[in-house]
Amino acid sequence: RGKRAFIAGVADDKGYGWAIAKSLAAAGAEILLGTWVPALNIFETSLRRGKFDESRVLPDGSLMEITKVYPLDAVFDNPDDVPEDIKTNKRYAGSSKWTVEEVAETVKQDFGTIDILVHSLANGPEVSKPLLETSRKGYLAAISASSYSYVSLLKHFIPIMNPGGASISLTYIAAERIIPGYGGGMSSAKAALESDTRVLAFEAGRRHKVRVNTISAGPLGSRAAKAIGFIDTMIEYSISNSPIQKELAAEEVGNAAAFLVSPLASAITGAVIYVDNGLNAMGVAV
Numbered sequence: 376r377g378k379r380a381f382i383a384g385v386a387d388d389k390g391y392g393w394a395i396a397k398s399l400a401a402a403g404a405e406i407l408l409g410t411w412v413p414a415l416n417i418f419e420t421s422l423r424r425g426k427f428d429e430s431r432v433l434p435d436g437s438l439m440e441i442t443k444v445y446p447l448d449a450v451f452d453n454p455d456d457v458p459e460d461i462k463t464n465k466r467y468a469g470s471s472k473w474t475v476e477e478v479a480e481t482v483k484q485d486f487g488t489i490d491i492l493v494h495s496l497a498n499g500p501e502v503s504k505p506l507l508e509t510s511r512k513g514y515l516a517a518i519s520a521s522s523y524s525y526v527s528l529l530k531h532f533i534p535i536m537n538p539g540g541a542s543i544s545l546t547y548i549a550a551e552r553i554i555p556g557y558g559g560g561m562s563s564a565k566a567a568l569e570s571d572t573r574v575l576a577f578e579a580g581r582r583h584k585v586r587v588n589t590i591s592a593g594p595l596g597s598r599a600a601k602a603i604g605f606i607d608t609m610i611e612y613s614i615s616n617s618p619i620q621k622e623l624a625a626e627e628v629g630n631a632a633a634f635l636v637s638p639l640a641s642a643i644t645g646a647v648i649y650v651d652n653g654l655n656a657m658g659v660a661v
């Protein structure tokens with residue numbers, strides 16, 4: 376049978392999560408999505424009304440099928456974590472079972488097991504503030520939504536992952552080099568994510584025969600990136616200064632993701648893989 380993938384962090388057809396879903400679907404995987412609760416309604420409505428049909432077209436001309444969309448808020452592990460104001464918020468009240476533990480439980484009830492887990496989400500409320508001006512609350516929120524969310528997802532999904540399965544997340548070069556403008560503790564969050572990739576690769580590999588990697592992606596004008604504010608500048612910078620001088624397509628990251636979670640990458644784990652037209656290798660801007 377084909378593999379089953381759960382992709383957390385898809386709420387439109389513009390980001391890396393959507394592109395990864397498409398590449399996996401093109402390779403024959405069954406697609407389950409986890410969509411941030413406040414974005415769920417508009418995403419499902421748009422899907423139903425055919426707004427994404429053009430972007431659903433796969434290389435063979437068929438449309439990507441999404442078997443099920445789960446509401447998810449990856450900053451909460453179980454209902455005990457959810458504060459009153461979120462519980463009663465009307466954007467959340469319409470959905471249920473959207474904490475990480477509950478989503479994993481529901482996927483288990485629905486399908487039994489999965490083979491592939493993708494984490495394509497991040498959030499840093501103070502991302503536009505320099506680190507020196509970031510509050511403790513903002514910093515911890517960035518780490519919670521962008522780093523621990525991955526630890527939590529893998530922790531809760533790994534019991535239902537088949538041996539030989541694989542997981543990936545998305546990171547950014549700001550984890551290891553200075554990228555002014557990527558603030559609010561987001562650079563710190565990506566550094567944690569990259570370090571966790573190594574430790575999780577060890578633990579998931581030894582205990583469950585599951586591989587764990589992260590893709591360090593170049594700039595893409597996604598919804599999340601537009602919220603940061605400097606994305607157009609980063610895209611232009613990347614085109615001018617990379618070894619391969621072209622705009623990075625989300626599909627290129629999707630294809631690398633499909634490779635990494637496939638048996639073709641059966642000896643790759645604990646790695647940060649750059650999919651950025653080679654920009655990471657440059658030492659000076661030329």
Ligand code: NAI
Pocket residue numbers: 383384385386387389390391392410411412414447448449450494495496497498520545546547548591592593594595596597598599600
């Ligand atoms: P995106 O907007 O398509 O994806 C981010 C998703 O995270 C959104 O769907 C949002 O609803 C979801 N999200 C936020 N908080 C959440 C929560 N608490 N629970 C569940 N979902 C939540 O944007 P993009 O850029 O494709 O981001 C995907 C990943 O790629 C992120 O990890 C990002 O840091 C990474 N990345 C993006 C780059 C870029 O230039 N766009 C460059 C390198 C990495």
